[in-house]
Amino acid sequence: MSKAAHVTPLQRVSVAEAAAWHHVVAASTAHDLPGVPTPDPGQIHAQLTQPALGSRRLTWLATAAEGAPVGVAALRVFTSPGQEHLAELELHVDPAHRRLGTGSLLLSTVLAACLTEDRRSLIAAAAADSPGEAFSERWGFRRALTLDHLILGLDEQPEADLLQIADTAPAGYRLARWTGTVPDELADAFAAAKNAMNDMPVGDLDYGSVAWDADRVRAMAKVIADRGDTLLTTAAVHDDGTMAGYTEILLPQGSGPRAQQYDTAVVPVHRGHCLGLWVKAAMVRQLRAEHPGVVEVETDNADDNVHMLAVNHRLGFRSYRRTHEFQLDLPAT
Structure with missing residues (x-):
């Protein structure tokens, strides 16, 4: 596991932190999902700062030794009756910084939060035949549903x-x-x-x-x-x-x-x-x-x-x- 990346929990997401998040998501999306529009910075800022329906969001930013953003993770913790067991993961690593342990470090942090939040099910989405699919399977996630876009x-x-x-x-x-x-x-x-x-x-x-x-x-x-x-x-x-x-x-x-x-x-x-x-x-x-x-x-x-x-x-x-x-x-x- 790389010691170069440092994971920081985000409390109240600042404009600079939202910009860093957007940088990682844009790079990840362009590499893994060519042709899929990248959310613009305003969308990312709103996603990170505005309340969600029936859930709350925990977020983390991974930075390299020099402070550059290299990965992000969000855990959506569902709060509505009937879904209190559930959490949903979003995780991105800048392609230029993959295979260095950043994704594993972020996921380990998320799993610790799931235990604290008393969750029994963690769901995540990954494009078919993508690095995210291989990463999920390596960590023991099981394929539960396939979506046709x-x-x-x-x-x-x-x-x-x-x-x-x-x-x-x-x-x-x-x-x-x-x-x-x-x-x-x-x-x-x-x-x-x-x-x-x-x-x-x-x-x-x-x-x-x-x-x-x-x-x-x-x-x-x-x-x-x-x-x-x-x-x-x-x-x-x-x-x-x-x-x-x-x-x-x-x-x-x-x-x-x-x-x-x-x-x-x-x-x-x-x-x-x-x-x-x-x-x-x-x-x-x-x-x-x-x-x-x-x-x-x-x-x-x-x-x-x-x-x-x-x-x-x-x-x-x-x-x-x-x-x-x-x-x-x-x-x-």
Whole structure:
């Protein structure tokens, strides 16, 4: 293990520390995920300084002998009922400083924190066939889920096809749209629909479950707004007032060209009416009309989520990379 790297826990992240973090993440992303946009410095600063929903974050910075940043680690400690056993790892090492023990030093520090926090499951993501995958396996993480990442070029879906899908409302349903916080009159219905995500495929991950209510969906929107991002939601509302399904798109701060798909879900009793395809097509149409600076959307699906993969392929999404979710089962304290 290298003695050159020194690990420092970050308490209140300063502008300089956020810049150092961004330096490491940018170098790591460019090396391991060519073609994947690097978060800009403002996004990194917001991620490190703004509260997260249902969790808190512990962070560490590794520096070389001369003080240069060479690695970072973050531990997301989940606090919501149903997930108090869980923590999530993010770890990056500058490619120029790998194979020197920095990653192992950071992970050892994180594992000690997991014991202090009484966690039994640590999850982490790594691109398929990447150094992160090999590192995870070397440390005893087991592969628990594979995600297929897909990209949609917003100019690739023929307009006529998109209009036909978006304009064909299933009988008994109407669209609702909002930016940011859900309207008060839809908050309870939206929270009920959010709970449909608890049956999404998670492979062998010990992910737990989250109970959504109106307060939690409002808190989620506030977290996103406070870090400078924009959340767009399109929902299918049944004639009886229940929310049957929805899709969410995140526009990262800085108005970059790539939007991120957040949740898409259809409530079980409303499945079989092509609602997922309908709301996603309506969202794509909205992005084209109202956000011309966005040229593509990225999403990911579990590789066994056959239905949602079919919906995305129907809309023109194409697979472009894969990620493995790993889990390390921690000893009980």
